[in-house]
Amino acid sequence: MAIALVLVPLLFASIAFAVPSGRWRPWLLPVGAAAHLALTVAAVQAGEVSALDGWLRIDPLSRLLLPLLSLLFFVCSLYAPGYLALRPERKNRVFCTALFGFLAMMSLITVSHHLGLMWVALEATTLASAPLLYFNHNARSVEATWKYLLIGAVGIALALLGSFFLAYAALVPGLETSLLFEDLVRQAPQLSRPWLRAAFVLLFVGYGTKMGLAPMHTWKPDAYGEAPGLVGALLAGGLTTCAFLALLRFYQICSAAGEAAFARELLVTMGIVSMAVAAVFMARQRDFKRMLAYSSVEHMGILVLGIGIGGAATFGALFHVINNALAKGVMFLSAANIHRAYGSKTTDAVAGALRRVPASGALFLVGFFAVTGSPPFAPFLSEFTILRATIDAGRYGVAAGFLVLLFAVFVGMGATVLAVVQGEPPGDVRETGFHDRVGTVAPIVVLLALVILFGVYVPSGMSAALWDAARFVEARP
Amino acid sequence: MSSAVDSLLVVVLLLNFMLLGTSRLGAAINGSALQGVILGVLTVFVHGSFGARPLLVGVAAAGIKGLLIPGLLHRALRDAAIRREIEPFVGYVPSLLLGAVATGAALLFTSELPLAHGHADSLLIPSSLATALVGFILLTTRRKAITQVVGYLVLENGIFIMGLTLHEAMPLLVELGVLLDLLVAIFVIGIVIDHIHREFASLDVTRLEALKE
Numbered sequence: 001m002a003i004a005l006v007l008v009p010l011l012f013a014s015i016a017f018a019v020p021s022g023r024w025r026p027w028l029l030p031v032g033a034a035a036h037l038a039l040t041v042a043a044v045q046a047g048e049v050s051a052l053d054g055w056l057r058i059d060p061l062s063r064l065l066l067p068l069l070s071l072l073f074f075v076c077s078l079y080a081p082g083y084l085a086l087r088p089e090r091k092n093r094v095f096c097t098a099l100f101g102f103l104a105m106m107s108l109i110t111v112s113h114h115l116g117l118m119w120v121a122l123e124a125t126t127l128a129s130a131p132l133l134y135f136n137h138n139a140r141s142v143e144a145t146w147k148y149l150l151i152g153a154v155g156i157a158l159a160l161l162g163s164f165f166l167a168y169a170a171l172v173p174g175l176e177t178s179l180l181f182e183d184l185v186r187q188a189p190q191l192s193r194p195w196l197r198a199a200f201v202l203l204f205v206g207y208g209t210k211m212g213l214a215p216m217h218t219w220k221p222d223a224y225g226e227a228p229g230l231v232g233a234l235l236a237g238g239l240t241t242c243a244f245l246a247l248l249r250f251y252q253i254c255s256a257a258g259e260a261a262f263a264r265e266l267l268v269t270m271g272i273v274s275m276a277v278a279a280v281f282m283a284r285q286r287d288f289k290r291m292l293a294y295s296s297v298e299h300m301g302i303l304v305l306g307i308g309i310g311g312a313a314t315f316g317a318l319f320h321v322i323n324n325a326l327a328k329g330v331m332f333l334s335a336a337n338i339h340r341a342y343g344s345k346t347t348d349a350v351a352g353a354l355r356r357v358p359a360s361g362a363l364f365l366v367g368f369f370a371v372t373g374s375p376p377f378a379p380f381l382s383e384f385t386i387l388r389a390t391i392d393a394g395r396y397g398v399a400a401g402f403l404v405l406l407f408a409v410f411v412g413m414g415a416t417v418l419a420v421v422q423g424e425p426p427g428d429v430r431e432t433g434f435h436d437r438v439g440t441v442a443p444i445v446v447l448l449a450l451v452i453l454f455g456v457y458v459p460s461g462m463s464a465a466l467w468d469a470a471r472f473v474e475a476r477p
Numbered sequence: 478m479s480s481a482v483d484s485l486l487v488v489v490l491l492l493n494f495m496l497l498g499t500s501r502l503g504a505a506i507n508g509s510a511l512q513g514v515i516l517g518v519l520t521v522f523v524h525g526s527f528g529a530r531p532l533l534v535g536v537a538a539a540g541i542k543g544l545l546i547p548g549l550l551h552r553a554l555r556d557a558a559i560r561r562e563i564e565p566f567v568g569y570v571p572s573l574l575l576g577a578v579a580t581g582a583a584l585l586f587t588s589e590l591p592l593a594h595g596h597a598d599s600l601l602i603p604s605s606l607a608t609a610l611v612g613f614i615l616l617t618t619r620r621k622a623i624t625q626v627v628g629y630l631v632l633e634n635g636i637f638i639m640g641l642t643l644h645e646a647m648p649l650l651v652e653l654g655v656l657l658d659l660l661v662a663i664f665v666i667g668i669v670i671d672h673i674h675r676e677f678a679s680l681d682v683t684r685l686e687a688l689k690e
Contacts, residue, residue, distance in 0.1 A: 116651035169592040
């Protein structure tokens with residue numbers, strides 16, 4: 001089952017590469033995504049499965065994140081044909097193939113319990129997403145792709161060095177070296193402490209780069225700014241989630257070794273730093289796609305902060321992973337529509353989106369309230385859970401900083417979003433021929449509906465999966 | 478066996494300095510290629526046996542790091558018709574000094590940490606860290622896209638040496654996966670370099686400055 005989750009998207013990737021028609025190829029995306037979603041549902045219901053000598057295993061974390069990633073990809077794949085039809089001048093063969101490859105590697109990361117294999121898959125997502133970023137083939141997108149590749153490759157190289165340090169920490173006391181997650185958790189109490197700590201720092205920097213935590217976030221505004229909106233949604237909701245999962249696995253090993261206090265301090269500090277950097281750069285941001293990138297930096301900060309606080313905040317952080325992915329999908333896809341409608345993505349040329357593209361403009365505005373954690377949307381619940389747990393833990397300074405930064409982000413982001421949606425469309429804007437259509441609006445509505453649903457009612461199956469995953473992360477031997 | 482390993486590692490360390498000191502891009506690519514071949518040979522020596530697995534990984538490493546990737550880079554260099562690194566952000570003498578400091582720091586760091594049995598008087602771990610650091614210096618102080626890629630390769634070489642200490646933990650599949658990822662990465666980077674060249678008529682990464690706050 002776990003193997004099929006990886007192989008089926010790869011099969012679709014090769015079909016997409018072989019199909020000669022650029023007009024029909026994009027319709028493969030929803031078909032393949034639906035197949036993956038069906039497999040995911042079956043895999044989650046089958047319970048704990050392992051394959052390939054324990055290298056692949058569907059554990060509580062995979063049961064939580066796999067449906068999320070599959071669903072996000074499915075919604076984006078519904079959006080893709082409508083989007084690609086707007087860009088008939090661009091060939092989409094490599095684009096569609098890379099999208100399926102990206103899905104395959106994301107699935108591999110979520111089910112992989114061999115840390116070396118997980119690394120290979122995470123590096124492969126970087127490579128699969130490079131052609132996605134470079135879809136527009138212009139000077140700006142080549143610059144963004146270059147920075148993304150180089151910074152991503154160096155970050156992930158440091159993560160590999162960290163993984164090796166971790167394995168070496170077992171070699172020092174003469175244990176059998178292994179990169180299997182279960183073995184490392186079992187051996188954790190005997191691991192050599194200095195090597196373990198050095199490993200965690202390297203892994204944190206490495207996978208933190210992929211997540212886009214400040215100050216390793218510099219690739220993010222460029223990449224998200226230049227990527228097509230649907231790629232931005234997949235990177236901000238999917239790839240960052242995968243990198244966060246990788247970080248969680250190493251956090252579990254660290255806390256099994258009794259080094260949780262050390263790891264948590266690092267997580268809380270970097271969480272606050274990321275939120276602060278995002279708040280500063282979001283103020284007066286004229287490019288609304290870059291603004292979304294800083295919003296992503298902020299939310300990554302919230303995630304690691306939640307894990308660093310622990311207890312109920314772990315539950316909040318895992319819930320926030322889901323809410324962030326869905327709300328980011330709403331924002332990136334509606335931003336892409338506005339970008340298409342105006343042929344520009346800065347507030348210098350974009351205004352009055354509510355008049356020009358009423359549906360996309362409204363979704364962008366509502367998405368803004370959701371993503372900044374206003375009630376009744378789901379991110380409000382998860383952020384509130386983290387805040388309450390922070391206060392319960394007696395970390396009043398952190399809680400105050402968290403609140404102030406959330407507010408600063410709300411104000412900074414609000415100024416840009418309102419400038420985009422309000423007012424009159426500028427008179428001199430050229431006619432791009434883009435109007436709201438079912439194909440490019442309905443998928444966003446689906447995502448927004450989920451964000452609202454989870455804000456008022458969490459289905460019992462999901463809440464059980466969340467508690468399972470939170471207990472799994474927090475488990476002490 | 479261990480004396481052979483150490484002499485090979487000394488060559489790797491010397492190549493680090495040659496890479497830091499050269500301004501010729503072709504020489505830098507060849508330097509990293511030679512490092513790659515040495516790593517392939519080292520794989521066989523460190524395993525201490527001539528079994529199928531060390532041979533396979535060694536040949537794959539030497540082939541990919543020593544032959545395929547340098548070939549790709551040389552082609553990119555020829556297409557771009559450039560020879561030299563011009564005015565790096567940090568000059569050659571300062572970067573040599575930085576390299577010396579990095580190597581010293583790696584030796585010092587290793588002597589402070591507890592090491593596994595049999596690694597205490599081996600150069601494996603210090604040279605791994607020193608090579609990774611030198612790769613990092615090259616990456617951050619050079620202007621040309623190709624030298625930055627060479628820096629990334631040297632960083633990967635350092636990590637590969639660290640991996641040699643763990644050959645029991647690293648299944649063949651993962652070792653080959655890492656090498657394959659590296660190859661594809663350089664392939665994709667090569668394509669991007671080609672596009673940078675076409676868009677900007679230069680491989681100077683300081684021209685990539687449209688995207689900033």
